[in-house]
Amino acid sequence: MRKETIHLVDLTLRDGMHAVSHQFTAETMAGLAGQIDSVGYESFEIGHGNGLAGSSLQYGFAASTDEEYLAAVAGAVKKTPISIVIIPGIGTRYELQIAKDAGVKVARIATQITECDIGKQHIAMARDMGFSTRTLLPHASPLSVEDTVKYAELSASFGSQVVYILDGGGAMLPNEVYERVARARDAVAKHGAQIGFHGHNNLSLAVANSLEAVRGGAAYIDTCLRGFGAGAGNCAVEPFAAALEKQGYETGVDLLMAMDVGDTVLKPLVPKPMELNSDQVMLGRWGVYSSFLLFARRAGEAYGVDPREIIKGIGMRGCTEGQEHVCIEVAYELANRNRD
Numbered sequence: 001m002r003k004e005t006i007h008l009v010d011l012t013l014r015d016g017m018h019a020v021s022h023q024f025t026a027e028t029m030a031g032l033a034g035q036i037d038s039v040g041y042e043s044f045e046i047g048h049g050n051g052l053a054g055s056s057l058q059y060g061f062a063a064s065t066d067e068e069y070l071a072a073v074a075g076a077v078k079k080t081p082i083s084i085v086i087i088p089g090i091g092t093r094y095e096l097q098i099a100k101d102a103g104v105k106v107a108r109i110a111t112q113i114t115e116c117d118i119g120k121q122h123i124a125m126a127r128d129m130g131f132s133t134r135t136l137l138p139h140a141s142p143l144s145v146e147d148t149v150k151y152a153e154l155s156a157s158f159g160s161q162v163v164y165i166l167d168g169g170g171a172m173l174p175n176e177v178y179e180r181v182a183r184a185r186d187a188v189a190k191h192g193a194q195i196g197f198h199g200h201n202n203l204s205l206a207v208a209n210s211l212e213a214v215r216g217g218a219a220y221i222d223t224c225l226r227g228f229g230a231g232a233g234n235c236a237v238e239p240f241a242a243a244l245e246k247q248g249y250e251t252g253v254d255l256l257m258a259m260d261v262g263d264t265v266l267k268p269l270v271p272k273p274m275e276l277n278s279d280q281v282m283l284g285r286w287g288v289y290s291s292f293l294l295f296a297r298r299a300g301e302a303y304g305v306d307p308r309e310i311i312k313g314i315g316m317r318g319c320t321e322g323q324e325h326v327c328i329e330v331a332y333e334l335a336n337r338n339r340d
Helices: 026-036 066-076 095-099 112-128 145-157 174-189 206-215 238-248 255-269 278-286 291-303 307-316 326-339
Strands: 006-015 045-046 082-086 106-110 134-136 162-167 194-199 220-223
Touching: 006 112, 026 045, 026 066, 026 238, 026 255, 045 106, 045 278, 066 082, 066 095, 082 095, 082 112, 082 145, 095 106, 095 112, 106 291, 112 134, 112 145, 112 255, 134 145, 145 174, 162 174, 162 220, 174 194, 174 206, 194 206, 206 238, 238 255, 238 326, 278 291, 291 307, 291 326
Parallel strands: 006 045, 006 220, 045 082, 082 106, 106 134, 134 162, 162 194, 194 220
Antiparallel strands: none
């Protein structure tokens, strides 16, 4: 007897945007989306790496506008539901409306896990507008299991249909993922919600951690073609889907098609493969959100300091997504210290 279906969500065209400094054009994104459409994902996500309205001086300007991305992708996709991310305080009702008008089916509301209450209005708006509404809770790794479960259940009580626990820094170990997911699954189920997981590969554990999430009861797992995402990348769909198949799970993903799209369509478009470098390992060691990587590298080059030391400094300060500009401050302090 086969096991239950695990829903695989593709983030190549959203989390992967971090890896190219958000410089995929609308035309490039539409071309990739048309190919990803054939893989068999539950849904796939597009847009600026920091979500709709994320194109800014703070996060980095994208090559095209939200409207251009949405229109281009909607015209290229035939069957797979499109997903977008909204960060409250950045994305508003306006962005939700343009996504709705473009035919987007899934809205994912992202807040820092300890600030999940600021997503309550966005969750209600998205539900009222007819989206399949999901919550992303980044940076769970520094919290206790009890606090992780508390915030996951709170998000479910707001009406979120799927609550994702995110290991945005790729810092969790497999046992930590399992315990958090298993306990959060039971908590959100009281409100009719399911659990999802989003892992990064900064300690080379994204696939292992995602498998532990499934063992703990996660029904939704974020993946990317060839692991193409922020930091050292996300859970690579190819080995992950293969491992799930070996365990008897249904995914709906055509494994050979996923491999073909990654190898022949995505690979020529990316500047370099998702390989594990020492500064990426530092993200996992210090629990630093993967979106900090390019900012740390730029600051290190500008101030002549080791980006690994910048990442360590960010981790010691407890910074999280949205505070990438602090890399400049840390680099400046390190440069001055080195001169003394």
